[in-house]
Amino acid sequence: MTDTAPQNDPTTPNALPKGIRFAGVAGGIKASGKPDVSLIVTDRPAVMAGVYTTNQIVAAPVILTRSKTPTATGRVVVTNSGNANACTGDEGMQNAKAMCALAAELTGCDAADVMVMSTGVIGQPLPMQKVRAGIESAAGKLGDAEADFLASADAICTTDQFRKTVSQAVSIRGHEYCIAAMCKGAGMIAPNMATMLGVVMTDAPIGPKAAQTSLKEIANQTFNRVSVDGHMSTNDTVMLVCTGMSESENVQELTVEELAVWQEAATQVALKLAKMLVADGEGAARFFEVRVSGAANDDDAFVIAKTVAASPLVKTAITGGDPNWGRIVSAAGYAGPKIEPERTCLVIDGVMVFENGTPLSIDAAKLSSAMKSNSEVLADLKVGDGPGTASFWASDLTEAYVRFNSLYTT
Amino acid sequence: MTDTAPQNDPTTPNALPKGIRFAGVAGGIKASGKPDVSLIVTDRPAVMAGVYTTNQIVAAPVILTRSKTPTATGRVVVTNSGNANACTGDEGMQNAKAMCALAAELTGCDAADVMVMSTGVIGQPLPMQKVRAGIESAAGKLGDAEADFLASADAICTTDQFRKTVSQAVSIRGHEYCIAAMCKGAGMIAPNMATMLGVVMTDAPIGPKAAQTSLKEIANQTFNRVSVDGHMSTNDTVMLVCTGMSESENVQELTVEELAVWQEAATQVALKLAKMLVADGEGAARFFEVRVSGAANDDDAFVIAKTVAASPLVKTAITGGDPNWGRIVSAAGYAGPKIEPERTCLVIDGVMVFENGTPLSIDAAKLSSAMKSNSEVLADLKVGDGPGTASFWASDLTEAYVRFNSLYTT
Known part of the structure; x- marks a missing residue:
């Protein structure tokens, strides 16, 4: 089975x-x-x-x-x-x-x-x-x-x-x-x-x-x-x-x-x-996992992962296959739990794009192609040196979602 | 001036x-x-x-x-x-x-x-x-x-x-x-x-x-x-x-x-x-105010108003001119601060749609027309008998927002 x-x-x-x-x-x-x-x-x-x-x-x-x-x-x-x-x-x-x-x-x-x-x-x-x-x-x-x-x-x-x-x-x-x-x-x-x-x-x-x-x-x-x-x-x-x-x-x-x-x-x-x-979310085209590590504890990691996954800007970047790391990192920054900006690292689908607070030079077009070819995107975000980890899964945000949900049907 | x-x-x-x-x-x-x-x-x-x-x-x-x-x-x-x-x-x-x-x-x-x-x-x-x-x-x-x-x-x-x-x-x-x-x-x-x-x-x-x-x-x-x-x-x-x-x-x-x-x-x-x-928000077609009253205090009212205004389901209902009160009331219900469901009332653009926990029979088509003809929609939500009040203003969520923000431009 x-x-x-x-x-x-x-x-x-x-x-x-x-x-x-x-x-x-x-x-x-x-x-x-x-x-x-x-x-x-x-x-x-x-x-x-x-x-x-x-x-x-x-x-x-x-x-x-x-x-x-x-x-x-x-x-x-x-x-x-x-x-x-x-x-x-x-x-x-x-x-x-x-x-x-x-x-x-x-x-x-x-x-x-x-x-x-x-x-x-x-x-x-x-x-x-x-x-x-x-x-x-x-x-x-x-x-x-x-x-x-x-x-x-x-x-x-x-x-x-x-x-x-x-x-x-x-x-x-x-x-x-x-x-x-x-x-x-x-x-x-x-x-x-x-x-x-x-x-x-x-x-x-x-x-x-x-x-x-x-x-x-x-x-x-x-x-x-x-x-x-x-x-x-x-x-x-x-x-x-x-x-x-x-x-x-x-x-x-x-x-x-x-x-x-x-x-x-x-x-x-x-x-x-x-x-x-999540895969069956309305209008969902792509599915993504936010995996947070290095937080002070698992609860903090959960809040950060959830906040990143809920950001409409992050969701639309996933929809577009856009490795727009600034949206992910900044969402972690406003989530609430303490993070260490100078130790923050982000890996998208296996490619490190941000390391210890500094952007890396990447082949963005190549990474975008990889993201678009996957039905599931993984954002692996390290926010410090703490032991806290958590994963969160979400659908992206598409025009189809908006179309479905803005139809007048009452 | x-x-x-x-x-x-x-x-x-x-x-x-x-x-x-x-x-x-x-x-x-x-x-x-x-x-x-x-x-x-x-x-x-x-x-x-x-x-x-x-x-x-x-x-x-x-x-x-x-x-x-x-x-x-x-x-x-x-x-x-x-x-x-x-x-x-x-x-x-x-x-x-x-x-x-x-x-x-x-x-x-x-x-x-x-x-x-x-x-x-x-x-x-x-x-x-x-x-x-x-x-x-x-x-x-x-x-x-x-x-x-x-x-x-x-x-x-x-x-x-x-x-x-x-x-x-x-x-x-x-x-x-x-x-x-x-x-x-x-x-x-x-x-x-x-x-x-x-x-x-x-x-x-x-x-x-x-x-x-x-x-x-x-x-x-x-x-x-x-x-x-x-x-x-x-x-x-x-x-x-x-x-x-x-x-x-x-x-x-x-x-x-x-x-x-x-x-x-x-x-x-x-x-x-x-x-x-807000009126100049990307892709914004309509603008809405969530006005909360009856909360235990102003801080609680603020959290409720902000949560309702942030809900993608509420935003898309505003986009569609859909008087979908269930989305607004339920967003208030998960915001966090205590509300009194049996005393919760909702008035959309002057029309009471939900009174003391009970849906009212309304002319939904007429209300929808009114919402669509306004560039600004007002949701007036009473969540109890407390003294707390707050307003929050937000843009709606349109297909244009998603289109702008999912474009690959990195």
Whole structure:
């Protein structure tokens, strides 16, 4: 099974975690008729953890699901796309609860054990008749085949241009566990304020506290280090579903050392998904990584990398394949954390352009050609002699992005 | 004298502060042959104060001038455009000092009393032969006519599409003082990293300490509240020149109350210039003000307003005349400072679209038409019941901006 196309190798063992069924259907929420309702149902009570947007303007499904995690008795993740159920007042919360209640009824569990996610247009009430029809249809189609997993992954998409799934095995304690994950893109297109939604699933035995801590660390290393346009949604949610801790089987939870092995693998899975998000950013032509070293600590390095990646001037230089190092260096200079200008060095795609505060004579045309021929550009920025390092991944800024997002569509 | 075209009414008394001569010439630094060297020379020692970029990657002229202000013995502000003298190492500092020394020699003062500013391409040594020729030529053309003032204002421009000057009288203690100011734009175009440079001049009697404090407050209320693309330059400088405190005449310094009157007028002058900067932002089609109220304090309101104004999704909605309130409200939600979602209200160009956390039914097409017919859009955002307020002005984000800035020109 490859990273981006699990459907290409359906014979791989452990392509999907044991004990989970999936469905994705078109309930009619999207005018396009594309799939818009997803169900993920565990056979037995499972550990579920979540990380959520820190936006204070937060959608009803986020408020509701956040109140239920972490849990050791999760059973369902129900998701609709096409409508974010955000900024929808009391009615929005009632509708989010109704989605949980219906999914619980149809799958034979308690509504408290159902998590809900929504993504799509904000400020409009959910079309509950269509949402109900979609959940009912999905409940009748649950299956554990790869096609079911992919149908679920398709149904959470909005403006995504391609499906985003990753699956990987990890061997711990002589046992092979599976980590499979899906997400949908952060690209935004009016009037939708699309959302980053993700579900990471595993059959490894992880308890709720460990799951919550681990998910937070995974997200900090991956989904929190990518950006299309820096706008944080009202609905961003990543869930972790762990089916391996069935109480009836009395399986032993992973030790701290074992969990670290699992977490490293899960971080790689999430990083692959996160990079797919950026590559699928609206109007994105090129993708770039800002790698900062030499900062006082990792937090400082993160702030610098994020600031450089967010600069519209840096983004447009990447779009144009322009090795305009002044934009990168000066963005680092205003990021906030202390840097050492006299020790600052910048290497773009392997070519040092700025060394210890002094510009180097380079063949700019040659470097530009190299940048243009790569779909991914690497800016390696050393800001001093400290131990802090961080990477951040971002899409460039194109005329197509502006065109998409300035269209009048309200 | 109008705000934007002082040349239209040269008969107005006090069109320019007394005791200052100006010149602007083409020294050949710009390949285009446009003016690129400006001199501002006071007849007698004057108070000079400055506020500077907080970027840690900072140009030699900023380091040098910053070390000299505030002063009560300033005589000259020499500026070149076409080359920022930034990231130019030791040679850059030698060249900045040489500019001061030459201007001092030609105007008969001490190099310590000469302030220097530069703007233009970064990372390239100043073409000193041309810079010297320009300073020599300018020194021979100094005059106190309006044409001289305007020539000086023209010579500090880079990618500006129009000259930016404002002049205003203020009556204090029965005496009419003048405040005249010039600035150049923050628009950026590769390979230039253009810079915000400004000089505010007055013949009011203000001492160096008061001048420095007052200039900082003025800049915080004006130049620090505008943004084209959020990228802070290596060279940003605003100077305040006060000629009214000649020691020989024993003029009495403005009292605290009088200074407040002067500062209010100077703030209005600077605000007009700041708005011109935004209106002249690269590729800018429309200009918008984010006015935040109800925050816990003014600092919180400022952070919220700045975050909303910086969001590419908000900017592109303004470009498209799209009353996409979700983008504005959600940007406020991730800005950081605490807001009250249930008390958040948004009024766009006089139409309330979101009230106490609930979307209102509006005629979106009509509002869009109104937005498109205005060159300036006002988003009035109430985030709670606190006393904090702030305004921020920004340009929109257009395809033209991306086109300009992604051109390969290194």
